[in-house]
Structure formats: structure tokens, C-alpha cells
Amino acid sequence: MVQKIGHRGAKGHLAENTLESFQTALDLGVDAVELDVHVCASGELVVFHDFTVDRMTNGTGEVHKLTLTELKTLQVAGQFSIPTLVEVLDFIDRKCWVNVELKGHGTAQPATALLEQYVREKGWLYDDFVVSSFQKEELEKVCASNPEINLGVLTQASVEQALEWGMQLSAKAIHPHFSLLTEENCKEAVQKGFKVFTWTVNHQEDIHRLQEYDINGIISDFPDRL
Template sequence: MVQKIGHRGAKGYIPENTLESFQKALDLGVDGIELDVHVCASGELVVFHDFTVDRVTNGSGEVDKLTLSELKTLKIAGELQIPTLAEVFDLINRKCWINVELKGHDTAQPTCELIEKYVTKKGWTYEDFIVSSFQKDELEKTRAHNPKIRLATLSQASVEQALEWADELSAYAIHPHFSLLTDDNIHEAKKKGYKINVWTVNHYEDIQRLEAHIIDGIISDFPDRL
């Protein structure tokens, strides 16, 4: 059974990477939720995709140059807030697993520390998390900090590159763009023992085509279509 993974929550229905979007994904019965993190100027991990706040909020500026209190004053779609990663963990509360994409620089260590806190103090397990990134150095830092944290290599350009990095990092999964999949590279990934979660798949015909392949998860803005 292919797992359904909400992209930045349920981005097709409610603005991305907000608590409301994550709640919508949970209401739609997702197996996993994908989200993005940056470290803001005051040191907290915030859940946000872009490097600047301009596209999504009523403010402007770089995420890592703004403090948490400054980010919390910004509005998404006129009423929603930028959440911290801890707030998202508390909301999801093990109702599904969480794919934390290390989007910003220097996000590996604080992400590892927060995951460790939830595992050691709040009864979560390492199986509740996958940490992914397009940035190999952030994945390397994660691996060095705590090899128990499951890694996934993201790729927009090449499944071969994702597999190469996965081999080097002893990763758990590869997360390629769905258009890159072929029978051959799926077979190669499976032969090596990797899970395959693809992104971002929103159209019914693409979903049907992918579900015919031996993949593990589909990341979608509309997880109820899966």
C-alpha cells in the first residue's frame, strides 16, 4: 500500500506549513506529513519553505534575519501564523510520521536535538521521523550527530545522484521528483533496500501511473486524492 504524505500539510486546501494545514492533513488521514525548516535569528526552528517571507506572508525579509517574535507578528493569508517545529510536533503528536526537510542552513544540529528531546522525554521513536534535504552537508551533519535518525536524499535532477548520496550516507530513503522515475531506477533503489517517496504529485493520472510502480509513498498537496 502506497503511503499518503501531505506536502507542507495539505497545501492544496490550506496555506502551506501552518498548523491549520497540518491539522487538515491529519483530518484527511495522512500516513506522513512533509514540512520545511529554517533557523530564525533568535535560534528557534521555524516551519517555513522559502528563504524569505515575501511570497507567503504580509512581511518581507530573510527568515534567518528575523527573530521568532518578529516572525510571529507576520500573517499568512491574513490570519495564520508561522509555527515553530516544536509546535508542529506537539500538534501532530505521533498521529503520523513527520518528514523534516532541512531547507535552511545550519538546521541539522537543532533538528537533531529537537528530535532527540521528543524521543527521550516525550515517548516518541526515531521511526516517527525522516530527515531529508537537497543539501548533502546538512544530511552529513545529521548523520554525524545521530546515526539513529533516518535520512532521505532529495533530488530534482537525478535518481542516480539521490542513490549515490544515499549510499554514502547510509540513508533510509530516496525522495526524487516523480518525473524522474523509471522501471530501472526503481528496481535499482529497491535492490539497494531504499524506500522511495516521490513528490509532488497532484493530478489523478500521475497518481494512478505511480501507484502501478513499487514505490512506498507519494507526497501531495491533495493527500485525499491518494
């Protein structure tokens, strides 16, 4: 069964990466949610996709140059707030697993420490998380720090490169853009021991085609279409 993964919550229905969007994803019966993290100026991990706040909020500036207090004064899509990763994990509370994408530089160490804390103190399991990134160096830091954390190699360019990096990093999964997938390279990934989680698939014809492939999950803005 191909798993339903909500992209930034349920981005097609509600403002991305907000608690309300994650609630919508849970209401739609997702197996997992995908989210993005940056380290802000005061050191906290915040759940936000872009490197600047300009597109999604009523503010301007780079996420890593703004403190959490400053970020919390901003409105996402006119009515929501930017959550921390702690707030999102406490909100999800193991109702599904979580794909944490390391977006900004320097996210590996604080993300690793936080996930370790949730496993150690809050009853979460390492299987409740996949940490993904396009940035090999961030994944390498996670791997070196704690090899128990499941890694996912993101790619928009090459399944072959993702498989190569995956082997080097002992990753659990590859996360290719759906346009890169063929029946053959999906089989190759499985034969090499990887799970395949593909993104961002919103159109019904693409969903139906990919559901025929040997993949594990589809990341969609509209998880109710899966």
C-alpha cells in the same frame, strides 16, 4: 500500500506549513506530513518553506534574519501564523510520522537535538521521523551526529545521484521528483535497500502511474487524491 504524505500539510487545501494545514492533512487520513524548517535569528526552528517571508506573509525579509517574535507578528495568507517545529510536533503528537526537510543552512544540528529530545523525553520513536534535504552537507551533519535518525536524499535532478549519496550517508530513503521515476530505477532503489518517497504529485494520471511502481509513499498537495 503506497503511503499518503501531505505536502507542507495539505497545501492544496489550506495555507502551507500552518497548524491548520497540518490538521487538514490529518483529517484527510495521511500517513505522514512533510514540512520545511529554517533557523530564525533568535535560534528557534520555524516551519516555513521559502528563504524569505515575502510570498506567504504580509512582511518582507529573510527568515534567518528575523527573530521568532518578529515572525510571530506576521500573517500567513492573511490569517495564519508561522509555527515553530516544536509547536508542530506537539500538535501532530505522533498521529502520523513526520518528514522534516532541512531547508536553511545550519538546520542540521538544532533539528537533530530537537528530534533526540522528542525521542528521549516525549515518547516519540526515531521511526516517527525522516529528515530530508537537497543539501548533502546538512545530511552529513545529521548522520555524523546521530546515525539513528532516518535520512532521505532529495533530488530534482538525478535518481542515480540520490542513490549514490544515499549509500554514502546510509540513508533510509530517496525522495526524487516524480518526473524522474521509472519502473526500473524504482526497482533499483528497492534492491539497494532504499524506500522511495516521491514529490509533488497532484494529477490523477500521474498518481495512478506511480502507484504501479515499487514505491513507498507519494507526497501531494492533495493527499485526499491518493
